[in-house]
Amino acid sequence: MSKKAIIIGSGIAGLAASIRLLHKGFKVEVFEANPYPGGKLSEIVIKGYRFDAGPSLFTLPEQMEELFRLSGKDPKKHFDYIRLSVACHYFWEDGNQVKAWGDIHRFAEEVETKLGEPASHVREALKRSAYIYEHLSPLFMHRSLHKFGTWTNKEALKSYLKMGKLGIFSTMNKANEKQFTNPKMVQLFNRYATYNGSNPYETPATLSIIPHLEFNIGAFFPKKGMHDITLSLYNLALELGVNFHFNSKVEEVLVENKKAIGVKVNGKDHYSDIVVNNMDMVNAYKSILKHQKQPKLLLNQPKSSSALIFYWGIKKMFPELDLHNILFSEDYQTEFEHIFHKKSIYEDPTVYINITSVYKSDDAPKGCMNWFTMINVPNNQGQDWDSLIREARKNIIAKVNRILKTDIEALIEVEDVLEPRTIESRTSSANGALYGNSSNNKYAAFLRHANYSSDIRNLYFCGGSVHPGGGIPLCLLSAKIMSEMVGN
Numbered sequence: 001m002s003k004k005a006i007i008i009g010s011g012i013a014g015l016a017a018s019i020r021l022l023h024k025g026f027k028v029e030v031f032e033a034n035p036y037p038g039g040k041l042s043e044i045v046i047k048g049y050r051f052d053a054g055p056s057l058f059t060l061p062e063q064m065e066e067l068f069r070l071s072g073k074d075p076k077k078h079f080d081y082i083r084l085s086v087a088c089h090y091f092w093e094d095g096n097q098v099k100a101w102g103d104i105h106r107f108a109e110e111v112e113t114k115l116g117e118p119a120s121h122v123r124e125a126l127k128r129s130a131y132i133y134e135h136l137s138p139l140f141m142h143r144s145l146h147k148f149g150t151w152t153n154k155e156a157l158k159s160y161l162k163m164g165k166l167g168i169f170s171t172m173n174k175a176n177e178k179q180f181t182n183p184k185m186v187q188l189f190n191r192y193a194t195y196n197g198s199n200p201y202e203t204p205a206t207l208s209i210i211p212h213l214e215f216n217i218g219a220f221f222p223k224k225g226m227h228d229i230t231l232s233l234y235n236l237a238l239e240l241g242v243n244f245h246f247n248s249k250v251e252e253v254l255v256e257n258k259k260a261i262g263v264k265v266n267g268k269d270h271y272s273d274i275v276v277n278n279m280d281m282v283n284a285y286k287s288i289l290k291h292q293k294q295p296k297l298l299l300n301q302p303k304s305s306s307a308l309i310f311y312w313g314i315k316k317m318f319p320e321l322d323l324h325n326i327l328f329s330e331d332y333q334t335e336f337e338h339i340f341h342k343k344s345i346y347e348d349p350t351v352y353i354n355i356t357s358v359y360k361s362d363d364a365p366k367g368c369m370n371w372f373t374m375i376n377v378p379n380n381q382g383q384d385w386d387s388l389i390r391e392a393r394k395n396i397i398a399k400v401n402r403i404l405k406t407d408i409e410a411l412i413e414v415e416d417v418l419e420p421r422t423i424e425s426r427t428s429s430a431n432g433a434l435y436g437n438s439s440n441n442k443y444a445a446f447l448r449h450a451n452y453s454s455d456i457r458n459l460y461f462c463g464g465s466v467h468p469g470g471g472i473p474l475c476l477l478s479a480k481i482m483s484e485m486v487g488n
Contacts, residue, residue: 002025002026002027003025003026003027003273003274004026004027004028004029004271004272004273004274005018005021005026005027005028005029005272005273005274005275005276005486006028006029006030006031006262006263006270006272006274006275006276007021007028007029007030007031007275007276007278008031008250008253008263008275008276008277008278008279008284008288009030009031009032009033009039009277009278009279009428009463010030010032010034010037010038010039010234010244010278011038011039011040011041011278011427011463011464011475012038012039012041012229012230012233012472012475012476013278013462013463013464013475013476013478013479014030014032014039014276014278014462014463014479015030015037015038015230015233015234015237016067016233016462016475016476016479016480017276017278017462017479017482017483018030018237018242019067019070019071019233019236019237019240019242020067020070020479020480020483021274021276021483021486022237022240022241022242023070023071023240024483024486024487026273026274026486027241027243028237028241028242028243029242029243029244029245029270029272030237030242030243030244030245031245031248031249031250031263031265031270032244032245032246032247032248033247033248033249033250033428034246034247034426035246035247036246037230037234037244037246038227038230038231038234039054039278039427040053040054040055040423040427040429040434041053041054041055041226041227041229041230041472042054042227042230043225043227044311044416046311046313046414046416047313047413047414048313048364048365048368049311049313049363049364049365049368049370049414050225050356050362050363050364050370051311051356051363051370051372051416052225052226052227052354052356052372053227053311053418054226055226055471055472056226056324056354056372057195057214057219057324057471057472058081058219058220058221058222058226058229058472059213059214059217059218059219059220059472059473060213060217060472060473060476061081061220063472063473063476063477063480064079064229064232064233064476065079066480067233067236067476068236071236071240073236078232078235078236079222079228079229079232080222080223080224081220081221081222081223082220082221082223082359083102083218083219083220084102084218084219084220084221084323084324085101085102085103086099086100086101086102086322086323086324087100087101087102087107087214087215087219087324088100088219088322088324088325088326089320089321089322089324089325089326090188090325090326090328091325091326091327091328091403091404092184092328092403093328093330093402093403096114096115096184097114097320098110098111098114098115098184098188099322100188100214100215102215102218102219104122104123104126104215104216105119105123107122107215108120108122108123111185115182115184115185116181116182117180117181117182117184117185118181121179121180121181121185122185124179125176125179125180125189125208125211126211126212126215126216128179128208129208129209129210129211129212129215129216130212130216132206132208132209132212133209133212133213133216136206136209137209140468170204170205171200171201171202171203171204171205172189172190172192172193172200172201172203172204172205172207172208173186173190173200173201173333174205175205175208176189176190176200176208184328187328187332189208189211190332191326191350192207192208192210192211192214193207193439194305194376195207195210195471196304196435196439196469196470196471197304197305197306197376197433197434197435197438197439197470198304198305198435198438198439198440199336199339199340199438199440200332200336201333201336202340202440203438203439203440204439207439213473219324221323221356221359223359223360224360225356225360225363226356229472245265248265248266249265249266250263250264250265250279250288251263251264251265251266251267251288252264252288252291253275253277253288253289253292253456253459254269254271255291255292255456255459258455258456258457259456259457259458260272260274260275260453260456260457260458260459261275261458262275263275263288273458274458274459274460274486275458275459275460276460276461276462276482277289277459277460277461277462277463278461278462278463279428279463280427280428280429280430280436280463280465281298281430281436281449281461281463281465281466282299282303282430282436282465283428283429283430284428285299286299286430292455292456293455295449298437298448298449301437301438302340302437302438302440303379303430303431303433303436303437303438304379304433304434304435304436304437304438304439304470305339305340305376305377305378305379305433305434305435305438306376306377306378306379306380306419306420306423306431306432306433306434307374307375307376307377307418307419307420307423307434308345308374308375308377308389308392308417308418308419308420309372309373309374309417309418309419310371310373310374310393310396310415310416310417311370311371311372311373311414311415311416311417311418312370312371312373312408312412312414312415313364313365313368313370313371313412313413313414313415314364314368314369314370314371314408314411314412314413315365315367315368315411315413316367316368316369316406316411317367317368317369318369318404318406320404321353321355321358321369322355322358323354323355323356323358323359324352324354325352325353325354325355326350326351326352326353327350327351327352327353327399327400327403328350329346329348329349329350330348331346331348332350334346335348335349335350335376338378339376339377339378340378340438340440342378343378343381343383344378344383344388345375345377345378345388345391345392345395347391347395348395348399349375349376349392349395349396349399350375350376351373351374351375351396351399351400352373352374352375353371353372353373353374353400354371354372354374355369355370355371355372356370356372357369357370368413373396373400375392375396377392377419377420378420379420379430379431379432379433380420380421380424380431380432381431385419385420385421389417389419397409419432420432429465430465434464434470435464435465435469435470435471436448436464436465436466436469436470437465439469448465448466448467448468448469449461449465449466449467450466450467451466451467451478451481451482451485452482452485460482460485460486461478461482462475462478462479462481462482463475463478464478466478467481468481
């Protein structure tokens with residue numbers, strides 16, 4: 001008789017976990033509070049416009065492909081994507097523009113031509129990023145930091161000898177100031193701290209690992225949009241026999257003799273051999289694990305930043321815009337000071353605009369574009385969000401108008417908003433933080449919850465709020481790390 005696994009939440013880590021556990025011989029049931037799968041990786045459709053609601057950057061596609069190959073499927077027949085020729089288009093107030101070409105040499109030449117930054121500096125920065133990835137990814141991305149064997153294997157021992165070169169003792173900003181001469185290039189490479197909701201002036205330079213993913217390996221776009229990551233994994237799980245229960249909020253993890261034995265949903269007990277929590281770790285301990293021992297050190301860690309997103313249907317084409325676009329703040333450091341210390345929104349925020357209709361034309365009516373317009377904001381600490389959002393909207397529109405020489409408000413024909421309060425209510429993310437605990441100190445990697453409980457047997461964890469962290473690739477890896485522990 002096969003063992004049974006219950007997974008709490010159907011975010012992409014929960015979906016990946018369901019597939020991996022099924023292949024380990026478990027009968028798998030997934031309980032999801034929402035009426036749909038995917039968590040943050042969902043979609044919004046308004047009057048002919050389709051928006052990917054959450055994550056917009058796709059890297060390390062092999063993590064997706066591995067799940068299909070594990071299931072004996074040809075990934076291309078179930079989930080297809082393209083490599084982007086332009087990773088991002090950057091704009092500054094003084095009229096400078098830089099296209100971050102997917103071809104490293106073309107990008108380096110673009111930077112030298114447009115900003116006067118020697119092309120060699122870009123190549124050296126990306127070489128350094130690859131070096132960090134080579135030595136840290138086996139340790140921090142593919143293994144549990146909470147198992148003794150991780151620290152005694154061959155890869156770990158090699159990395160110990162190179163710690164000084166891996167950026168652990170410097171900040172991302174200091175490393176970039178040392179690497180580049182033009183402040184615009186420092187700002188461009190500082191931006192990678194936002195990929196996990198951190199502050200480049202505080203987060204360790206080890207996060208300079210991220211440009212390697214985007215340039216040396218590549219940035220990609222699913223041909224059917226980011227939401228297809230969710231749908232393809234959900235459909236694969238269904239095909240394999242995973243049983244999903246939507247509108248089914250877990251009320252409690254059942255624990256007996258320090259062992260997880262199932263969950264309570266709508267007053268009914270559902271028993272299993274193991275329980276996997278894909279819910280935000282902090283909110284899980286505050287709700288479904290509130291009667292269990294609390295990991296207070298982890299729960300009290302500062303949280304990552306959140307986001308304010310305006311989904312705008314724009315009734316005009318802007319040929320100068322690509323899939324990913326950044327309109328930079330004039331004072332980046334002050335912007336992060338507001339986000340992380342003043343818990344407010346700077347009057348000149350950096351604006352990110354994601355436009356999937358550039359590559360997927362049916363995401364907007366003919367002659368129109370779907371703008372996912374986002375700024376980084378603090379997590380929810382009880383601020384007057386209604387006032388902050390009104391003011392931020394004005395400042396975003398003013399910035400777009402200045403840089404693109406337009407009147408964007410007159411072109412907005414549909415609008416929806418996602419902000420820290422609704423992020424928290426829809427996805428159970430503590431304080432609306434996008435990535436769980438922040439990474440604003442050199443010990444941050446060690447201050448994420450393990451992929452298992454050290455106090456409750458047969459209770460496991462996956463998702464962006466636990467090791468190895470937030471973002472699509474790391475969420476998928478968290479499911480892999482977790483599944484490798486089960487039965488071992």
